[in-house]
Amino acid sequence: MAKQELNVGIVGAGIGGIMCSIAIARAGGNVTVLEAAQQLGEIGAGIQMVVGDNLVSFQELNLRRKDGTKVGWTKISRVEQATGYPWWLVHRHHLHNGLVEVARKNGVKIVIDSRVSAFSQQADGKVGVTTEKGKSYIFDLVIGSDGVQSIVRRTLFPDVKPKPPTGNCAYRAIVPYEEVRKDPLTRELVEDKDGNLIRTMEVWMAPQGYIISYPISDAKDFNMVLSHHRNPPPDSVREVDIGEVHKEYEDYDPRIRRIIEKIPPGVQRWPLLQTGPLESWSSPEKNMVLIGDAAHSMVNHMAQGAATAMEDGAFLARCLATVIEGKATVAEAVQIYEKGRMPKASHKQQVSFLNGWLWMLPDGAAQEARDKAMEVELKGEVPMRSPNLYGDPGCVLEVYGYDPEKHADEEIATWLNHGRAVRDAATTIQQTRADQIANWFLPSSHNFQINSRL
Numbered sequence: 484m485a486k487q488e489l490n491v492g493i494v495g496a497g498i499g500g501i502m503c504s505i506a507i508a509r510a511g512g513n514v515t516v517l518e519a520a521q522q523l524g525e526i527g528a529g530i531q532m533v534v535g536d537n538l539v540s541f542q543e544l545n546l547r548r549k550d551g552t553k554v555g556w557t558k559i560s561r562v563e564q565a566t567g568y569p570w571w572l573v574h575r576h577h578l579h580n581g582l583v584e585v586a587r588k589n590g591v592k593i594v595i596d597s598r599v600s601a602f603s604q605q606a607d608g609k610v611g612v613t614t615e616k617g618k619s620y621i622f623d624l625v626i627g628s629d630g631v632q633s634i635v636r637r638t639l640f641p642d643v644k645p646k647p648p649t650g651n652c653a654y655r656a657i658v659p660y661e662e663v664r665k666d667p668l669t670r671e672l673v674e675d676k677d678g679n680l681i682r683t684m685e686v687w688m689a690p691q692g693y694i695i696s697y698p699i700s701d702a703k704d705f706n707m708v709l710s711h712h713r714n715p716p717p718d719s720v721r722e723v724d725i726g727e728v729h730k731e732y733e734d735y736d737p738r739i740r741r742i743i744e745k746i747p748p749g750v751q752r753w754p755l756l757q758t759g760p761l762e763s764w765s766s767p768e769k770n771m772v773l774i775g776d777a778a779h780s781m782v783n784h785m786a787q788g789a790a791t792a793m794e795d796g797a798f799l800a801r802c803l804a805t806v807i808e809g810k811a812t813v814a815e816a817v818q819i820y821e822k823g824r825m826p827k828a829s830h831k832q833q834v835s836f837l838n839g840w841l842w843m844l845p846d847g848a849a850q851e852a853r854d855k856a857m858e859v860e861l862k863g864e865v866p867m868r869s870p871n872l873y874g875d876p877g878c879v880l881e882v883y884g885y886d887p888e889k890h891a892d893e894e895i896a897t898w899l900n901h902g903r904a905v906r907d908a909a910t911t912i913q914q915t916r917a918d919q920i921a922n923w924f925l926p927s928s929h930n931f932q933i934n935s936r937l
């Protein structure tokens with residue numbers, strides 16, 4: 484079939500929007516990204532994921548009680564082996580910079596200082612977009628990757644309001660790794676007995692709060708996310724007095740307290756807002772669609788918000804490739820995307836909330852049962868199930884081992900097959916099941932392949 488031209492407008496150049504722009508440009512679409520900010524960049528600090536220089540790979544995750552006692556443990560190379568992907572830690576600014584560079588190399592047009600203010604449905608099925616500065620654009624598809632306060636979502640679903648599920652919120656802070664290494668009290672968190680630098684993820688769990696720390700920026704920075712509760716729940720980012728942070732964690736492990744004392748003033752408190760799950764992510768015409776926080780912002784306890792936004796972009800681009808190839812309309816591609824991604828995002832929101840719940844259990848029977856269930860990890864064993872979700876085999880495969888492009892290919896094949904899953908005619912096996920169960924460890928020459936289609 485003849486190649487179709489596809490003009491896509493993306494509202495918002497955050498991690499989700501930029502990732503999506505790269506994937507669509509690589510699929511052959513023309514992409515314009517409209518960004519409100521006058522400069523491209525990211526606020527906040529650490530993120531657990533992908534690309535470029537400044538990446539940090541790390542050796543282990545230690546789950547601790549708030550006094551520092553170790554209760555759970557994951558060897559990171561085991562997770563990497565199971566998923567087939569590296570698990571890297573990166574400053575979100577470095578990740579964003581890398582993605583912007585790749586987007587530009589792929590011909591994506593990024594227009595800054597362009598706050599989008601209005602949309603209009605055109606008679607020919609396209610969408611008009613207007614910015615606050617009065618510039619107008621026409622696109623075949625508009626993608627709203629404009630974050631938790633999304634104008635695209637407010638236009639499509641004005642009644643939806645992102646809300647904090649509880650009074651849980653988080654400070655974000657960075658201390659130079661060297662400062663942690665220099666201090667005799669905190670050195671053991673970043674150095675082994677022979678004086679070699681170690682890179683670990685540490686979690687101090689407590690009733691109503693926790694601290695997670697890990698190295699970023701080529702292990703030059705010790706990054707912390709410090710979880711706590713406030714009543715009433717905050718709904719916007721606010722700078723707080725550093726004394727407030729000291730007080731919040733005053734009865735924690737003396738080592739992490741000392742690191743908290745090194746945090747420079749100017750700490751911000753972030754609300755943790757959840758959006759949805761929504762009934763739909765798109766306009767009735769299926770020519771405006773949401774991705775990332777705009778569609779499904781989630782609490783941060785599995786570190787999956789940006790990761791999920793990137794998955795959305797990769798999946799949607801695969802669906803749009805079928806439009807460019809002339810096999811589907813934009814509306815059909817958007818429907819395939821929603822069918823595949825909406826349950827997945829809802830699942831991530833639930834796992835994220837529950838992990839926070841597990842990390843913040845009050846002292847007593849439930850906390851003791853949690854710690855007991857992780858006990859075997861301290862002996863170096865990998866249990867079949869664990870409340871340590873960063874190491875639990877099922878959760879690891881489902882959350883970190885998920886391949887959005889493979890998933891998209893399966894959903895597209897089903898759609899092309901008139902809504903019926905594609906199976907081998909003789910064995911009824913689906914290719915994705917074969918990949919999950921057998922092909923992950925077999926050499927490709929010995930893969931189980933389905934031969935004839937049912």
Ligand SMILES: Cc1cc2nc3c(=O)[nH]c(=O)nc-3n(C[C@H](O)[C@H](O)[C@H](O)COP(=O)(O)OP(=O)(O)OC[C@H]3O[C@@H](n4cnc5c(N)ncnc54)[C@H](O)[C@@H]3O)c2cc1C
Pocket residue numbers: 494495496497498499500517518519520529530531597598599600628629630631632633634653654655708753754755774775776777783786787788789790791792
């Ligand atoms: C404390 C905390 C820790 C976190 N840790 C992690 C982690 O470790 N790993 C992880 O994966 N996620 C993490 N997250 C979540 C992650 O930060 C978000 O999920 C992610 O940034 C969402 O990306 P996005 O591209 O959808 O939206 P955003 O990053 O919010 O980007 C939206 C963009 O749209 C622009 N915009 C807004 N309105 C308009 C408009 N009208 N016109 C044009 N442009 C507009 C904005 O300027 C912005 O650039 C964390 C979140 C918090 C609060």
